[in-house]
Amino acid sequence: MKVVEYMQKLCSNDVNMPVGGVIHSGMQNERGGFENDCLLIRRTDNSYLMLAPTTQQTRIMDWMRRQITAEACVSVSDVTSMYSVLSVVGPKSREMLSLMCNNNLVFYGHMAKEINVAYASGVIVLSFTHMGEPGYTLLIPAEYTLHIYNQLMKKEYFIGKFALMRQASQGLKKRLVHLALDDCFDPDEDIWPWGGEPIYRNNIFVGNTTSSAFGLTLNKMICLGFVRHHDGKNVTPEYILQNAKFEIDIAGRRVAAHASLQPPKMPVVRMDGFTSYRPKSRGILTQK
Structure with missing residues (x-):
């Protein structure tokens, strides 16, 4: 089996294009599901360069190699780090x-x-x-x-270059803020935020959260959200960091949060597990 025959077998599109051609194709399994969604460049008569999702490179390489039969004169190489x-x-x-x-x-x-x-x-x-x-x-x-x-x-x-330059010179009307919920929030008992929760500054609504997650290393619930000035002015770092008490409304309950414009400094932790927080089911006793 030659390279073109091998690629025609794997690809649902016709990839026998002239040298220098570019084509988009899927690669399906026996059930008709996608194994790969890629871009192919024919470099020579007997070679292709493939662009595929980087997050799946190991799985795709393994799948493609398993499709090479014993009699085929075909090899597959991962050149991700070269480009x-x-x-x-x-x-x-x-x-x-x-x-x-x-x-x-x-x-x-x-x-x-x-x-x-x-x-x-x-x-x-x-x-x-x-x-x-x-x-x-x-x-x-x-x-x-x-x-x-x-x-x-x-x-x-x-x-976007000129817009970025204008923002740098004229200031921002909203800023993405990092919000760490205070210790009054209990991840085992309280309702977790999921995004879209109202953000209050000094008891005035100023924005909404966009996403949230529990930080195991920080042992805190972390939210991200966009904050606007309550008077429509530019949002300066001072507006976020000075004389400001932030709260997030989670299912009708306001929880105090510490605001910052930068991600927190992550402490050095051991790689053999965390002991500060272990999720548990209510009403179920476990033995250690």
């Missing part, structure tokens, strides 16, 4: 990327080109994005990633 992926997206993406290379960035269909970008060689540029917008996906040799990223940030076109 980083950046997307340049938007109506001015070609104009911006053209400032960093001398290549023709007009692609006909979904294709890949290996070019030099900002004097970094071996960058694979794809005329394909997952954003639903015109743009490019860049596969960058890992050693050049930070350099190319910094060069992109120096350009004037990336989406």
